[in-house]
Structures are given as structure tokens and as C-alpha cells.
Amino acid sequence: MCARPAREAGPCAARTIRARDEKGTALSTTDVTTEEVDGMATTTAVVDAPSSDSSPSFAELGVRPEIVTALAERGITHTFAIQELTLPLALAGSDLIGQARTGMGKTYGFGVPLLHRIATGEATRTLDGTPRALIIVPTRELCVQVTQDLKIAATGLTAPAASGSGTRPLKVLAIYGGTPYEQQTEALEKGVDVVVGTPGRLLDLANQSKLVLGKVEALVLDEADEMLDLGFLPDIEKLLRMVPEKRQTMLFSATMPGPIITLARTFLTKPTHIRAEAADSGATHENTTQYVYRAHSLDKPEVVSRILQAEGRGATMIFCRTKRTAQKLADDLAERGFRVGAIHGDLGQGAREKSLKAFRSGDVDVLVATDVAARGIDVDDVTHVINYQCPEDEKTYVHRIGRTGRAGRTGVAVTLVDWDDLPRWGLIDKALGLGSGEPAETYSTSPHLRSDLGIPESAGGRVGAPTGTGSGRRPADRDSRGPARESGTGSGPRRRRTRTGASGADEASTPATSGDPAPGTDSADGSATPGDAPPRRRRRRRRPSSSSPDQAGQD
Numbered sequence: 001m002c003a004r005p006a007r008e009a010g011p012c013a014a015r016t017i018r019a020r021d022e023k024g025t026a027l028s029t030t031d032v033t034t035e036e037v038d039g040m041a042t043t044t045a046v047v048d049a050p051s052s053d054s055s056p057s058f059a060e061l062g063v064r065p066e067i068v069t070a071l072a073e074r075g076i077t078h079t080f081a082i083q084e085l086t087l088p089l090a091l092a093g094s095d096l097i098g099q100a101r102t103g104m105g106k107t108y109g110f111g112v113p114l115l116h117r118i119a120t121g122e123a124t125r126t127l128d129g130t131p132r133a134l135i136i137v138p139t140r141e142l143c144v145q146v147t148q149d150l151k152i153a154a155t156g157l158t159a160p161a162a163s164g165s166g167t168r169p170l171k172v173l174a175i176y177g178g179t180p181y182e183q184q185t186e187a188l189e190k191g192v193d194v195v196v197g198t199p200g201r202l203l204d205l206a207n208q209s210k211l212v213l214g215k216v217e218a219l220v221l222d223e224a225d226e227m228l229d230l231g232f233l234p235d236i237e238k239l240l241r242m243v244p245e246k247r248q249t250m251l252f253s254a255t256m257p258g259p260i261i262t263l264a265r266t267f268l269t270k271p272t273h274i275r276a277e278a279a280d281s282g283a284t285h286e287n288t289t290q291y292v293y294r295a296h297s298l299d300k301p302e303v304v305s306r307i308l309q310a311e312g313r314g315a316t317m318i319f320c321r322t323k324r325t326a327q328k329l330a331d332d333l334a335e336r337g338f339r340v341g342a343i344h345g346d347l348g349q350g351a352r353e354k355s356l357k358a359f360r361s362g363d364v365d366v367l368v369a370t371d372v373a374a375r376g377i378d379v380d381d382v383t384h385v386i387n388y389q390c391p392e393d394e395k396t397y398v399h400r401i402g403r404t405g406r407a408g409r410t411g412v413a414v415t416l417v418d419w420d421d422l423p424r425w426g427l428i429d430k431a432l433g434l435g436s437g438e439p440a441e442t443y444s445t446s447p448h449l450r451s452d453l454g455i456p457e458s459a460g461g462r463v464g465a466p467t468g469t470g471s472g473r474r475p476a477d478r479d480s481r482g483p484a485r486e487s488g489t490g491s492g493p494r495r496r497r498t499r500t501g502a503s504g505a506d507e508a509s510t511p512a513t514s515g516d517p518a519p520g521t522d523s524a525d526g527s528a529t530p531g532d533a534p535p536r537r538r539r540r541r542r543r544p545s546s547s548s549p550d551q552a553g554q555d
Contacts, residue, residue: 055079061087064116066156071108074152080105081276087113090250095271097264098252101402104276106252107149107378110135110220115150117218117248118193119157119170125215127159127170129191133218134243136199136236138226140176140349141356145378146222147174147196159193170194175211177201178349185210199227199235206242216243224253224260225395230372233259240267254402255395288385288405288413290434291452292425293442295416301332302444304386305461307414308338308366311454314383315359318368319400320344321389329388330368337464340366371396380406385413390421394431412453415439 055078059068071077079087082100089096090113098109118132125132135150137143150172158167173187175197184201188210195202195211205211219240221227227236249268253260256273264271295303308316320326323344330342341355341364359367360379371391382404391397397415404411417425417439429437442449449455 056084058087058112062091063087063112064119064157066119067112067115067153070153070155071112073155076108080109082106082274083109083112085274085276086110086250089272089274090114090248091116093117093248095249095268096251097256097268097271097273098250098276099254099256099274100276101254101398106222107146108153110222110250110252111146111150111153114194114218114220114250115154115157115170119154119159125217127193129162129193130212130215131192131195132215133194133220134202134213134216134239135194135196135220135222136202136227136239137196137222138198138230138232139372140178140198140352141343141372142223143174143176143196143198144353144356147172150194150196154194162191172196175201175205176349178352181205181210188212199232199239203235203238206239213239213242214244217247219243219247219249221249221251221253224251224263225255225257226253226399228257228259229395233263236263237267254399287409288401288411290401290413290415290436292415292417292429292434292436292439293449294419294422294439295442297418299443300388300416301329301336302461303416303442303449304329304333304388305336305338305463306444306449306455306459307384307386307453308333309455309459309463310384310412311456312383314365315362315379315381316366316384316386317382317403318366318386318388319391320368320370321392323370325389326368326370333366333368335466336462337467338366339364339467340368343367343369343372345370345372371400378406379403380409382406383411385411387413387415390415390417390425391428392424394428397428397432414453 057068057077058071058079059065061079061084082098082104086096086098086109090110098106100106100109114133114135118127121127135146137146154170154172157170159170160166161168171187171192172194173184173192173196175184175195177198177200181204184205188205202211206213221236227233249271251260251264251268251271264273293303304318307313318329320329323346326342326344327346330340333340341358343352343355347355355364355367358364368388385401385404387397387400391400401411401413404413415425422439425439426437429435440448444461450457450459
């Protein structure tokens with residue numbers, strides 16, 4: 001790298017290396033410009049058109065054979081652009097900032113060198129069951145995804161056994177909220193080597209002395225800009241002060257707002273800022289065809305129902321701004337016969353993981369989610385993304401549509417804009433330069449909707465019988481529970497309370513074998529039942545008068 005004092009900011013001489021695109025295909029000459037500003041070396045790799053050369057494998061970059069074999073079994077052999085640029089620095093233990101668009105392979109950009117260094121032990125302490133690496137992520141879904149990826153790469157790695165003789169598998173643990181503490185604390189007591197977690201739960205366990213951070217030698221902040229948006233920055237700063245100062249720190253993010261740059265300059269030691277971008281790349285994915293329509297809120301379910309019947313439609317994600325809208329839409333689509341799941345904050349962690357598992361396995365092909373899940377879902381075969389509600393800003397829009405068109409595939413993104421959201425959409429369109437500031441007025445019967453998305457003329461608002469909803473209930477089951485809630489029991493007729501304070505049954509509850517009314521109740525004609533005390537006379541309740549205090553006690 002070019003060595004230049006911090007005060008002498010400016011570009012160093014450009015050089016040429018080989019980089020790779022999202023497919024892992026080798027790219028032709030890539031200009032890498034390096035400059036140092038305020039002690040931070042910034043390396044920008046400008047990716048040109050693909051060439052036919054083969055891309056370097058992980059083995060060629062010096063990764064441990066166990067990791068190379070584990071990735072090869074999953075069909076991962078060649079590096080992406082961000083991986084090729086970051087691996088040499090990360091394997092050497094340098095601090096760095098990796099910036100690339102979503103879907104560019106950032107997870108293995110930090111995961112592979114992290115596992116390599118702690119397993120090799122050349123510059124780190126011997127593994128003893130105390131966490132050596134800490135990865136902080138913003139959402140539960142992303143925590144689960146990163147943990148799964150690291151477990152795949154660490155399949156063949158081992159660490160010394162606690163008994164001192166023999167070895168054990170290297171352990172990776174996910175720590176996040178919404179689940180019981182006991183399981184996570186038990187796993188920590190048994191010993192783990194790599195911890196992946198969300199800031200809140202990590203801080204809770206660290207304050208309880210359940211999570212020991214004093215031996216962490218590698219720290220990763222993944223999707224740092226998302227953690228900033230979610231308000232996790234204070235928790236992150238507390239966690240960073242709990243880990244040793246002598247460590248390797250890597251920060252990965254899709255965007256680099258000012259507070260994240262300040263965080264990097266405070267807690268990273270002379271980091272190298274690496275940006276992997278195509279020469280003609282914009283803010284959005286070129287592999288994604290984008291459509292924007294102005295739609296009425298009452299007609300949106302009908303519009304979505306027809307989009308879901310478009311030709312070539314595979315796994316589809318639908319994004320909403322609110323939890324209530326997400327669940328309502330999921331229930332509505334299930335009533336129309338679509339196989340749909342839902343992920344939002346009102347669902348328990350178990351229900352969210354169940355929906356994600358069903359979506360990945362193909363049991364459901366429509367997933368309705370709020371923005372909290374936009375960065376935690378990594379499914380390569382998502383063909384369509386529908387913005388049911390207009391995103392809050394341009395960053396949210398980019399992250400939403402980044403769920404499709406991943407790893408070199410093509411995708412379709414459809415945004416439905418309400419009349420009230422036109423000003424907000426105008427700002428998004430202007431910021432991204434989409435050229436769709438005035439969306440066409442569109443209804444479920446509009447011809448251009450069918451022609452744009454390849455929707456058959458026979459497509460309607462329903463495709464079959466109701467299916468399971470995103471909350472795990474069938475609509476018929478949900479409807480059948482209505483009377484039970486009113487009665488207070490799961491079976492039997494509804495009961496009413498008489499003026500005497502006793503609980504009496506409706507007339508429909510009288511047994512068919514009995515011709516007389518039940519004791520203590522009025523007969524059908526209002527007369528008293530023979531042999532029983534006469535019914536209490538019903539009187540109109542009156543407000544007590546101050547002149548006759550005795551009358552107040554009669555009622």
C-alpha cells in the first residue's frame with residue numbers, strides 16, 4: 001500500500017489487479033486507487049467487464065485446506081470481488097472496512113479469514129472455550145444466516161479439547177433476543193470459539209458476566225449502517241470498550257454514512273477502506289428490472305394477487321412498512337389461496353424462524369416482511385420483490401430490491417405507491433435517478449400491468465382454497481374460534497348472566513330430552529317453575545334520592 005502521512009491527503013498511483021464479479025467470474029483490468037485521509041487508507045476497486053479468465057480460488061489465496069474443502073462441498077470454490085480484495089489483508093490481521101452492495105459475498109469476506117486465523121493460532125491464543133471472535137449483526141435473521149454460513153465453512157476445523165487430550169469441533173454460537181437465556185448461557189458455559197449476536201442480547205449477557213469478551217482477538221461489525229439506523233450505535237460502543245484493545249477489527253457495510261466513518265476512526269487502527277464496485281454501477285442492481293405503479297390502497301391486494309400469477313414467478317418477497325399491514329396482507333393472500341408466510345416484530349422468534357425455514361425450503365413461495373428482515377434473508381432464487389408500501393428512503397429501497405437479482409441472477413422489483421406517498425417517492429426517485437417520478441396510475445384491471453409483468457388474462461384475485469396464514473393458523477380455524485372467545489370456553493353454547501348474578505344458559509342450551517325448564521329459571525312464557533321459589537321481580541333501576549336514603553339499599 002502507499003505510505004503517506006495523514007496530512008498529505010491525496011491519491012497514490014493506480015495499479016492493476018484481478019477481481020471477480022458476483023458470479024465469481026474473473027474481471028478484466030481493475031483499477032485500484034489508494035489514498036490516505038486522516039490516517040485511513042481508502043482502496044477503491046473499479047470493476048470492468050467480465051473476461052474469460054478463471055477467478056482465484058480460496059486455496060490460491062492461502063486459506064486453510066479444511067475451509068477450502070468445506071466450501072467446495074457446497075459448490076463454493078472461487079472468490080467474489082470483495083472477497084478477493086479483503087482476504088489478503090484480513091488473513092494478515094489488518095483492520096479493514098469492506099464496502100460493497102448487498103449480494104456481493106461480504107459474509108465470507110470476513111468469515112473465512114476470521115476462521116482461518118483463530119484455527120491456525122499463529123498470531124492468536126490457543127482456543128480454550130472462551131470466545132476468540134465476535135461478530136455483531138443488526139437483526140436476528142441475519143444472525144441466524146451468518147451463523148449457518150460460518151458453521152458450513154468451519155465443518156472440518158478443530159480445537160483442543162477441554163480435557164487437554166484430543167480435539168473437538170470448532171464451535172460457533174448464535175446469540176439473539178426473543179429466545180430463552182438458559183440455552184445460550186449453557187452453551188457459553190460449555191465453551192464456544194466464535195459468537196455471532198445482536199447488540200442487545202450480547203450486552204445483556206456481558207453485563208451478567210455470562211459472556212466473556214476479555215479474550216476476543218477478532219471483531220466484526222456486519223451491516224454497520226443498518227445498526228446505525230436501528231439505534232444500536234450506543235450499545236456497539238459499549239461492547240467495543242469491553243473487548244481488548246489489541247485485536248483485529250473488520251467493519252462491513254453497504255453504505256458508509258458519517259457516524260459509521262467516525263466509529264471506524266475511533267475503534268479501528270489505521271484501517272484500509274476497500275470498495276468493490278462496477279465501473280458503470282449505480283445505486284441499484286442492474287440485473288433487476290424495476291417497475292413503479294401508482295395504486296390505490298384498497299386495490300393493492302388485487303394487484304398483488306395478479307402479480308403473483310405472473311409468468312416465471314418464483315420465490316417472492318413483499319415488503320411492508322408496518323407490522324399490522326404485513327400480517328393483514330399475509331392473511332389476505334392466504335385466504336386467496338397463496339402459500340404465504342410472514343415475518344414481523346409481533347411474531348415470536350419461533351414463528352419467524354418457522355416462516356423463514358418454510359420459505360427457504362419452498363413450502364411457501366411468498367414471504368411478507370417488514371424492513372427489519374430486509375437484510376437478514378439470503379435466498380438466491382428470489383425472482384420478484386414487491387414493495388407493497390413505499391419505502392421510507394432510498395437506502396431502504398436499495399436494500400429491499402437487493403433481495404432479488406443476487407449472485408448474477410435476474411429479478412423483478414415492483415413498487416406500489418399510494419397517492420399520499422408520491423412526495424416521498426419523488427425524493428427516492430430523484431436520489432437514485434430512476435426516472436420514474438410520476439408513476440402510472442394502475443389498477444388490477446389495467447392492461448399495462450398485465451403486459452409489463454407477463455400476467456395471463458385468466459389471472460384473477462384468487463387461486464384456490466384458503467391456505468395456512470403467516471401466523472400459522474388456517475383462516476377457517478381462526479374464524480371458528482370467534483364464538484369460543486365470546487363464551488369464554490372452547491365448547492358449548494354462549495352463556496348469559498341474569499340479574500340475580502347467576503349464570504344462566506341460552507334457550508338453545510336446554511337439553512332436548514327435558515320438557516321442563518331448568519330449576520331456578522324462568523319458563524318460556526315467563527311464569528315461575530312449580531315447586532321453586534318465585535322469580536325475583538325485575539324492576540327498573542333508579543338513582544337513589546338524597547331524601548330517602550333507605551331506598552338506595554333496596555336495589
